[in-house]
Amino acid sequence: MAAAPDFEVAKLTGEITVxxxxxxxxxGIKAYIASEKIQEPLGFPGQLVEDWHDRAIGKMGELLKKYRSLQVFMDACVHCGACTDKCHYYLGTSDPKNMPVARQELMRQVYRRHFTFAGKYFPKLVGAKDLSREILDDWYSYYYQCSECRRCSVYCPYGIDTAEITMAGREILDSVGIGQKYSNEILGKLHRIGNNLGLPGPAILDTLEGLEEDVLEDTGIPVKFPLDVEGAEVMLVTPSADFFSEPHVESLIGYAKVFHAAGISWTLSTKASEAGNFGLFIGSYENMRKAALRIRDAALDLGVKRIVVGECGHAWRVAYSFWNTLTGVGAGAPEDDEFARKLQAQLDHSYPQPSHICEVTHDLLKRGVIKADKSKNDHRVITFHDSCNVSRASRMGDMPGGQFIIPREVIKMVANNYQDMAPGTTHEATFCCGGGGGLLTDDLMQVRVKGAQPRMEAFKDVVDNNKVNFLALICAICKAQFTKVLPYYGYKMDMVGGVHQLVATAIELPGLGAGPVEEEAEEAESEAAAAGDE
Amino acid sequence: MSTLSIVYVVLFYAATLLFVVGVAKKILQYTRSPAPLKIPTTPAPTTTSGVAYRMAREVVLFESLFKSSKWTWIFGWLFHFGMFLVLVRHLRYFMADVPFWLAAMQPFGKYAAFMMVAGLAGLWARRFLVDRVRYISTPSDHLMLALLMGIGISGALMTFAAHTDIVQLKMFVLGLLRFAPQPVPQDPVLLAHLAMVAVLMIIFPISKLLHAPGVFFSPTRNQVDNPRERRHLADWAAQLEK
Structure with a gap:
């Protein structure tokens, strides 16, 4: 972090206050707007269309018919205020339009005016407003100050999920030509090249070969990082950040060691070289589906039996909750559903499809197929940050809440020192890292830093009182966000890492007996510093 | 029959019609709009019976609100549960023969009026005292509370202070039910009470009172968490595969 921020960063107290x-x-905060070149390949107008008012209202009408969530959520809110102190962006910025209900109200005021009797005839009474340019600007500003983390939906007595409204807002904005540069550019890269970073196949291959050499040098064990291997049992789909960024790559090494130690044949895929799917962030079913179909195609091409997803929060939501719907990756398609059956017949249903890498590692450790030397992690006191999409929009294992238990058990099976953060900041009450939902861009740094404050307060509490020095994550966005944001709050970025980084440290690789000897501390520090400069 | 009685008879038929048709139309709309993606707020039940239990906890105990804000929960639950008891108590005006259980619960329904009014008062106070709730309150939020408060207070007045002619009231109500209208009692408190109830019925389907049917259709609460086990596909989404 070079320059001092041009905004105030709160001093942490270790307690979350409203x-x-x-x-x-x-x-005034606005993310950079997408150019024509970015917009058009996604099927959106290149710039604000002339008849934006009618088109926006038309789009809203279409979405109300397509999504029951939007229709019910527009009607049901009673302004009870239960959500008003639940959003990390409100807690961090104190801007009332960052209260979930107020964020929803930005759309609801227009919904009422154009779609309800009361709003048509008594607009003042019910707070209804015609869609204006100012409102559209407000939408752009505040729908990109929401990370779609769903924390508000936990607390709403009607389950109103602001994420659904943010997504609809972003889709309407896109449909009239106002897109966000960051999300849409990345989505374009994913469609065009196959991953968010825009890495072509040869670059991935090169990286993976480099990793094989590194691991061989560190451990003396030839752990493979296979790419596009037909007939492999497992296809691992992971965020492309895992190929290049720190600390992400440490987790990729962890996955590889797990498969190696368990003797499972596996492969990565160039076609499916991205688990992330920003189609979710912009609420575009078509774009989300198009991106997800790459995974289906790759699985069919390679003939794999299992699909496993790496550490990435929103990717796991899309994979767990939506892949079956979008692509047929899953089980239970009806007999006349040829599209899904074609793939489902190929998959091995003695495993959940798709599986999370934590589910895989957890199962292998539990059954003793792989072993770990916990003492290798003794230099770490670890806490775990529940990623929002994993916590509130997905599951692991076969019981509700498994998404909280399984990653923690994995950590506890590979490390001795573990400390949870305060209740009310974990499990389904977890606070977003502040960078999710398409906000992980430098032009929104103020939003990100302030939005991270509640999580940072809980983190400070365990750092001060429990000597925590490692923030374990299962999300590529969380990793990138915390690496960047921790220094603003006076913490070192090398406190951040993946759960499978911990696994990588402690796992016993066959042929060696003991785990790898890593000079973790120095190495991670210099690498993290390098990553921070990008 | 007096003009006043005719006005009240017409008012109640109109209000009932608007209420029933309006709410039915909304429910139909909710039923017909698809939920293309699985979006239960997790951890969520993995079975249909589990979802029914979750929904029951939500509707009867206001579970999510309890997690959220104890004050709003206390006031909200007092109001709703009080109103529920009061409504059940009112059934006796709609039945020629009052069953035993209904007669037995009358005292509970009677005093529940205080729960209802106290809850409303608390909820209303929050709209002034809590800056965040004040910010999001619209004129209609205040009017809605005023209306419910008016109904509660006028009702309680007739029960505890200025008794009204409930025999004649019952005749009026049964007359409406039997399509053989009877005169409405000429008691100003009762007339105010009835008028406010009719207004509430009329605005129900065009206001935030839709939260009552809405909660049952909320995908984050009524969906089963089984996306890996069952393929969930909306009609419009299935078209994309053609």
Missing amino acids: PKLREGAMA
Whole structure:
């Protein structure tokens, strides 16, 4: 981190407090707008269309018919205020429009005006407003200050999920030509090249060969990082950040060691070289489906029996909750469903499809197929950050809440020192890292840093009181976000790492007996510093 | 029959019609709009019976609100449960023969009026006292509370202070039910009470009171968490595979 921030960063106290509201505190904040070149390949107009008003209202009408969630959520809110102190962006910025209900109200005011009797005839009474350019600007500003983390939906008595409304808002904006540069550019790269980083096949191959050499040098064991191997049992789909970024790559090494130690044949795929799917962030079913179909195609091409997903929060939501719907990766398609059956007949249903890498590692450790020397992690005191999409929009294992238990058990099976953060900041009450949902871009740094504050407060508490020095994550966005944001709050970025980084440290590789000897501390520090400069 | 009685008879038929048709139309709309993706807020039940239990906890105990804000929960639950008891108590005006259980619960329904009014008062106070809730309150939020408060207080007045002619009231209500209208009692408190109830019925389908049917259709609460085990596909989404 070079320059001092041009905004105020709160001093941490270790406690989360609800601020008094400050109107307009974040009003000027806008993410960079996508250019024509970015917009058009996604099927969106290149710039604001002339008839934006009618098109936006038309799109809203279409979405209300396509999504029951939107229709019910537009109607059901009673302004009870239960959600008002639940959003990390409100807690961090005190801008009232970052309260979930107020964020929803940005759309609801227009919904009422154009789609309800009360709003048509008594607009003032019910707070209904015609869609104006100012409102559209407000949408762009505040729908890109929401990370779609669903924390509000946990607390709403009707389960109103602001993420659904944010997604609809972003889709309407896209449909009139206002897109966000960051999300849409990345989505374009994914469609065009196959992953968010825009890495072509040869670059991935090169990286993987480099990793094989590194691991061989460190451990003396020839752990393979196979790519595009037909007939492999497992296809691993992981965020492309795992190929290049720190600390992400440490987890990729962890996955590889797990498969190696368990003797499972596996492969990565160039076609499916991205688990992330920003189609979710912009609420575009078509784009999300198009991106997800790459995974289906790759699985069919390679003839794999299992599909496993690496550490990535929103990717796991899309994989767990949506892949079956979008692509047929899953089970239980009806007999006349040829599209899904074609793939499902190929998959091995003695495993959940898709599986999370934590589910795989957890199962192997539990059954003793792989072993870990916990003491290798003794230099670490670990806490675990529940990623929002994993916690509130997916599951692991066969029981509700398995998404909380399984990663923690994995950590505890490979390390001795574990400390949870305070209740109310973990499990389904977890606070977003502040960078999810398409906000992981430098032009939104203020939003990201302030949005991270509640999580940072809980983190400070365990750092101060329990000597925690490692923040374990299962999400590529969380990793990138915390690496960047921790220094703003006075912490070193090398405190951040993946759960499978811990696994990589402690796992016993056959042929060696003991685990790898890594000079972790120095190495991670210099690498993290390098990553921070990008 | 007096003009006033005719006005009240017409008002109640109109209000009932608008209420029933309006709510039915909304429910139909919710039923017909698809939920293309699995979006239960997790951890979520993995079975249909589990979902029914979750929904029951939500509707009867306001579980999510309890997790969220104890004050809003206390006031909200007092109000809703009080109103529920009061409504059940009112059934006796709709039945020629009052069954034993209904007669037995009358005292509970009677005093529940205080729960209802106290809950409303608490909820209303929050709209002034909590800056965040004040910010999101619209004029209609205040009017809705005023209306419910008016109904509660006028009702309680007739039960505890200025008794109204409940025999004649019952005749009026049964007359409506039997399509043989009877005169409405000429008691100003009762007339105010009835008028406010009719207004509430009329605005129900065009206001936030739709939260009552809405909660049952909320995909984050009514979906089973089984996306890996069952393929979930909306009609419009299936078209994309053609």
